[in-house]
Amino acid sequence: MTDPTSATPADPRPDDHVIVLFGATGDLARRKLLPGLFHLTRAGLMPEHFRVVGSAPAADALSDEEFRAHARAAVDEFGRSEPRGEAWEAFEAALSFGSADPDDPQPLLAAVEAAEQELGGGPRRLFHLAVPPVAFASVVRLLGDTQLAEHARVIVEKPFGTDLPSAQELNATIHAVFDESKIFRIDHFLGKESVDNILALRFANGLFEPVWNRQHISHVQIDVPEQIGIEGRSRFFEGTGTFRDMIVTHLFQLMGFVAMEPPAALEAHALRDEKERVFQSLRPLDPAQVVRGQYTGYRDEPGVDPHSDTETFAALRVELDNWRWAGVPFFLRSGKSLAQGRHVVTLGFREPVLRMFPVDAHHAVGLRSNQLVIDFADPGGVTSRFLTKEPGPLMRLEEAEMVFRYAGCYNERHALEGYERLILDAMLGDQSLFTRSDGIENLWAAATPLLEQPPPVEPYAPGSWGPDRIGQLIAPYRWSLPDRH
Incomplete structure (x- = not known):
């Protein structure tokens, strides 16, 4: 059989x-x-x-x-x-x-x-x-x-260094033995089916690519909260923190795929070129646009400095200085001991003019509508959120969703987990989903202002969504997670 x-x-x-x-x-x-x-x-x-x-x-x-x-x-x-x-x-x-x-x-x-x-x-x-x-x-x-x-x-x-000098030193050490074409810097997030689905969603559908830009998108969120704590990894975490561990090596990489220009072909050289151009356009991080948090009780963890300033949470606003995304903020958030464990990218579309609708119709405005949500959880899915007319004699607006989920749509036994897909790609010599040395160095260069002048950590309760100030960081928008009020 x-x-x-x-x-x-x-x-x-x-x-x-x-x-x-x-x-x-x-x-x-x-x-x-x-x-x-x-x-x-x-x-x-x-x-x-x-x-x-x-x-x-x-x-x-x-x-x-x-x-x-x-x-x-x-x-x-x-x-x-x-x-x-x-x-x-x-x-x-x-x-x-x-x-x-x-x-x-x-x-x-x-x-x-x-x-x-x-x-x-x-x-x-x-x-x-x-x-x-x-x-x-x-x-x-x-x-x-x-x-x-x-x-x-x-x-x-990962991690590929902890700052620009260490990344440059690590790259030099590896390049002394291996040519760049033989080096596969692995990020298991990029092996998920949903990363390929971004490319398919954008470039295989005329419905999305024409509106995937600053004229139609108001902001982008990349949200990877984790419910777990540091899981006994205090020695590693004290020397790294959430920004180095998650933002640079995971969330910035996802941003590269969300924000890239259409590649000439779906092959490694073209894909990596476009992703690295995104990193080249990343503006230096502004410490005033960053919230660093630390969950209550972290300093009591075995092996943690009782006066530790290591962040277990990071949320930041970043901008790309290129034609497609000029003026569109990207909001990135990740942390430990949060309310849920999720992997979500949300594109917020600009609100249309709603004055044509009666005042009573506006009760739904401000809900999570006009959004495209890409869920990176295995097996993942895509949700479109929009406003419809509520049934009845009055013109009242209500939020609705159209949802595609991998679960049940395909034979999931054929799916590969992130590491499996990337190890297979490395054996095949396909570097499409692996990061180049110049991309890593561009990210650390942009992060230098934050690393040199990090804002103090702010406390947050385990099981929450992070420090209170994250609402001010994203204003006038709101975080896509939690999914409901």
Whole structure:
């Protein structure tokens, strides 16, 4: 019987690969990478022949059998399919482990060599750096010193620096070993189906592209609140904060796709060129147009400085200095311990003249109408909000919605999660959804005024929507979330 998740003849399939997971014993590999690689295997989207080599410092080294047991537990807990049957047996057989320290890379070299000999025929190499940012440079240098980097590609996890100088230094370190065409800076948000759906919605429909500009759109919101707190990650979060962790690496990237000009073709070079032009047009951030918040109780978290000024919430108004978006504010918001966990982009359309309607009809004006809402939650959807006449003898306006949801519209078992889609793209060499070095540096350059003079954090209650002042920040508009009053 055919696996319902198996690839169709039109699905792309990469060349044979040896994939090396640095940080294979860490949380990211356990929650996302190992389950994702198994799902790609079960869907028939992995190379016909492949090997996955896990790696970690010698202090965390595993045997091949221990790594297979670790992978089985990860897939069992976080995977969408149980680690059973022929697909699991094939995946498990492809796993091996090789530890690596800067002064002793030999176990990794031996594991990669053994994997390549098993495959034969000169397979491609793909390295995934699922390690803390402080380890990026040493891992990249190890790959260069051992010649493992030759003819290979590398996936680099966020954050891509913490300011302009650190981003430039990181880029220089990676470029000393890898050409830009071989570097895949991964942001799992951009692997969501809804990112591609922005491109389809805009450029495949004459209904939307003609009005996707400053003449018709009054403002844009990109809202990614999170219900969870810092989840025991105080060491990471204290050195990063929400602006660096979420705004620069996620929300600005989404803004690039929302705001880009039509590319000449839906291919990597053209798409990345247009997205980077958006980042070039980003005006330097004004600290007066930023609200930094910290949820009550954050300073009591284990490992947090009792006088910490780290923000767990950030909301900001930004502007793009180009023809399409001049004068249109973009409002970005993200934070921890908020009322809901959502991934939403809202385009607010300019209100038409309503004086033709009787005064009594205006009771609905000011509701969340004249909006197009793109929901990035898996599987996501698109909602159009508009005003209609309320049934009855009087002309009274009422809000209505038209909703498209991925759920139930397609066979969702064919859908890939963000990491799965992006790992597949990296194996195929498709950089469309990955960020270039100049784009990252442009974003950090625009952020410099805020990083140099951050406003003080303002308290907010866990379970709220953030500090009270966010209403003043977005005035005269209102936040799309919460969905209802």
